[in-house]
Amino acid sequence: MDNASILTDPCVGPKRSECDHARADSGCDECRVRPFSVCGVLRPGERVELNRISQIRNYAHKAMLFDQGAPADGVFNLVDGVVRLYKSLPDGRRQIVGFALPGDFLGLALLDRHGVAAEAVTDVQACRFARAAFINYVEGRPHLLRRMHAFAGRELAMAQDQMLLLGRRTANEKVAAFLLHLQSRYGRIAAMSVNLPLPMGRQDIADYLGLTIETVSRTLTKFAREKIVVVVPGGVRLLNTDWLEKLAAA
């Protein structure tokens, strides 16, 4: 089973190189993620101006968009691919604080330094803005700022959910919640499906859930044994979402 076959939309997942009906270089008007990104609130006329301060950039698998603590001279609108956002401790321990999907904005807080590092999980296409220019653009457009704020509110709510997960949930619950959460997020940008691509590796999942790679692996094989999921290359197929929801219950 190759990756594409478990994907509803072949653009979601590692094989995105095959498709280029994303933004490419045709500007904001043709941007596939615009409706559900922060830009979605801009009127056609405003997009022209935004287009002038934006620049499409491609990042290969494992490339770093920006590092933890670095001056935030750029902010990004993710157009295609998956990005991991993480914080590291000096001894190498790592916590992934989120996976950014197409439509997500990186650097939402508009702070002068990035609090987290951002690394391409898959090949990635992102729309980059110089931070100063973007802030300047936003200042004159309260409706965009309002939308940025709404996005920040959503991020904050997700962060709070994740705190509950990290602090108070068991390994089983963590993995179940992770699968359902990712499925529902994919659902916002593609058709909902029981076939769930997992472009990130087991180590990434572990670092996201506050577990070890071994525990993630064991939990998934246990779910597979119990016919709750099927593990396929590049992802999983969810067989019993009811059971997962019961595990992840909040």
Place this chain on the structure above:
Amino acid sequence: MDNASILTDPCVGPKRSECDHARADSGCDECRVRPFSVCGVLRPGERVELNRISQIRNYAHKAMLFDQGAPADGVFNLVDGVVRLYKSLPDGRRQIVGFALPGDFLGLALLDRHGVAAEAVTDVQACRFARAAFINYVEGRPHLLRRMHAFAGRELAMAQDQMLLLGRRTANEKVAAFLLHLQSRYGRIAAMSVNLPLPMGRQDIADYLGLTIETVSRTLTKFAREKIVVVVPGGVRLLNTDWLEKLAAA
């Protein structure tokens, strides 16, 4: 040793009933927390109007300001006291996602429902706004919205730090980081001091750090044995902040 003696400013901590040079009812102009709250960006003329849609409310120890999932008809600017923000699971497990201190804004995201519950840890004085009225007020004042967004960015950064703490730090590191973090936050609203009031109980600290009450207690007594802190009624005195910083190192 009573509480006041370990406090630099007697207004910080459980004994705040003794002092009422907070906002009281004299309006925004006299508000003690205004400079470092979201309101700090408003011009005197704007404050008059804000004053008209605000209402001072007092909450006793343990009173609930709003519940998780409830419609967010009110948003709050905390004037005095400490509030715990938490999420609960159906089986009673609880994760405190933050402690709000004077100057903090509750309901920053302006979402239509509260994602967390808010409960008074100490007696609390808060400035309440009807959400609709407040949003309306904000819409016409981009500089206030910008400030709200900056606050949201700070909250998000704190949430990400907390995720790293919950997912990847040991009990010792968690407690050390908690003490230092709280000290530095108090420092923003009062003079920095090695005397640190802990108005929240051990269970609250445990639920904030993703530990049990026993582990928090054991860790604090261990720190005390090692002459890193002194545990006093109502708080702790930090003896060796260097050591705490080494433990909490990020």
Place this chain on the structure above:
DNA sequence: CGACTGATTGAACCAGCTCAACTCATGTGG
């Protein structure tokens, strides 16, 4: 004083970690 709440301490236990071996798929070069 007794009752109650919050905090501490002790001892046994266990969920998840650590360490280590092994599998499997992919790629590479001879």
Place this chain on the structure above:
DNA sequence: CCACATGAGTTGAGCTGGTTCAATCAGTCG
């Protein structure tokens, strides 16, 4: 085409940091 290396994932066995359960202590309040 095979030999071999490489990296991601899986599985096993033993260990341990933090939990659980239970008892005790220390204020505080009526």
